Amino acid sequence: MYHFQEGEILYFNKPLQWTSFDLVNKVRYQISRFLKVKKIKVGHAGTLDPLATGVLIVCTGKATKRIDEFQYQTxxxxxxxxxxxxxxxxxxxxxxxxxxxxxxxxxxxxxxxxxxxxxxxxxxxxxxxxxxxxxxxxxxxxxxxxxxxxxxxxxxxxxxxxxxxxxxxxxxxxxxxxxxxxxxxxxxxxxxxxxxxxxxxxxxxxxxxxxxxxxxxxxxxxxxxx
Structure with missing residues (x-):
């Protein structure tokens, strides 16, 4: 069971042709529908080009405070x-x-x-x-x-x-x-x-x-x- 407002850290394999913000927006919309709320904090920890695929870390709720921590990782x-x-x-x-x-x-x-x-x-x-x-x-x-x-x-x-x-x-x-x-x-x-x-x-x-x-x-x- 996810606890999106308390804070979740989600790991995605970003698809080809998607921007990092495309993926974040999809996640935010899905969570907002699930929780029946208008707003929830969702952000990613390191942009990938649209023509790149691979690991994209997405943080929700209070876990968005950890974005910098992930961005500075190798x-x-x-x-x-x-x-x-x-x-x-x-x-x-x-x-x-x-x-x-x-x-x-x-x-x-x-x-x-x-x-x-x-x-x-x-x-x-x-x-x-x-x-x-x-x-x-x-x-x-x-x-x-x-x-x-x-x-x-x-x-x-x-x-x-x-x-x-x-x-x-x-x-x-x-x-x-x-x-x-x-x-x-x-x-x-x-x-x-x-x-x-x-x-x-x-x-x-x-x-x-x-x-x-x-x-x-x-x-x-x-x-x-x-």
């Missing part, structure tokens, strides 16, 4: 990168705008390059991000075709592991701190390989000790009697 992602091409959003939201040579890229070169990004690094967030520029969301400006300049941020990459290598595609496991943009990391890895890169698949597999095995499907939550 996160793990599995990302597939297409080499030799870049997009303005650094993923599949936008079309390829530049192509690059990849003939020189070998598995050995990738393995030599990845350690450069482990440790404390500076990263410029993507223009297609929720960062604010003079009160506006960067992605709103970028989608209007406006130039967006964002300042570098310090973050920590604990580890990057090469899971799979194919011609023009690599799959990585990344363990990192709050505030890391995996899309921006893909951009920077592409540049370091003297080429280009963008994300073609992204899944958050872990937040702290919470894994995908701990997560429920949002449709199961919506269709079951809570």
């Amino acid at each position: 996160k793990e992602y599995v990302a597939s990168l297409r080499l030799g091409a870049s997009t303005p959003s650094f993923d599949l939201e936008t079309e390829v705008d530049q192509t690059f040579e990849t003939a020189h890229i070998t598995k050995e070169l990738v393995e030599q390059t990845l350690p450069r990004f482990v440790g404390s690094i500076e990263q410029i967030p993507p223009a297609y991000s929720a960062c604010k520029v003079k009160g506006d969301r960067a992605y709103d400006l970028a989608r209007k075709g406006m130039e967006v300049e964002l300042k570098p941020k310090m973050l920590v990459i604990d580890s990057i592991e090469l899971l799979a290598y194919q011609t023009q595609q690599i799959t990585l496991r990344i363990v990192c701190s709050k505030g890391t943009y995996i899309r921006a990391l893909a951009r920077d890895i592409g540049i370091a390989l003297r080429s280009g890169a963008h994300i073609i698949a992204l899944e958050r597999t872990k937040i702290g000790n919470i894994t995908l095995d701990d997560c429920m499907n949002i449709n199961d939550f919506l269709t079951h009697n809570i």
Whole structure:
């Protein structure tokens, strides 16, 4: 039995094409109907891009006070990168705008390059991000075709592991701190390989000790009697 107003911590596997706020809104609506109340606090602990899937922690009621605690926990992602091409959003939201040579890229070169990004690094967030520029969301400006300049941020990459290598595609496991943009990391890895890169698949597999095995499907939550 859930106690939503006292505070529940729910773990979801966010579906593809959903925003994090889409999922939160669905959860809030379902709980409000169940409790027959007009308002209840519901929030998530770390945004996932619409084209990403995976672990999303949702807090309700008094448990929303713990959101910061979860946001600062280490996160793990599995990302597939297409080499030799870049997009303005650094993923599949936008079309390829530049192509690059990849003939020189070998598995050995990738393995030599990845350690450069482990440790404390500076990263410029993507223009297609929720960062604010003079009160506006960067992605709103970028989608209007406006130039967006964002300042570098310090973050920590604990580890990057090469899971799979194919011609023009690599799959990585990344363990990192709050505030890391995996899309921006893909951009920077592409540049370091003297080429280009963008994300073609992204899944958050872990937040702290919470894994995908701990997560429920949002449709199961919506269709079951809570």
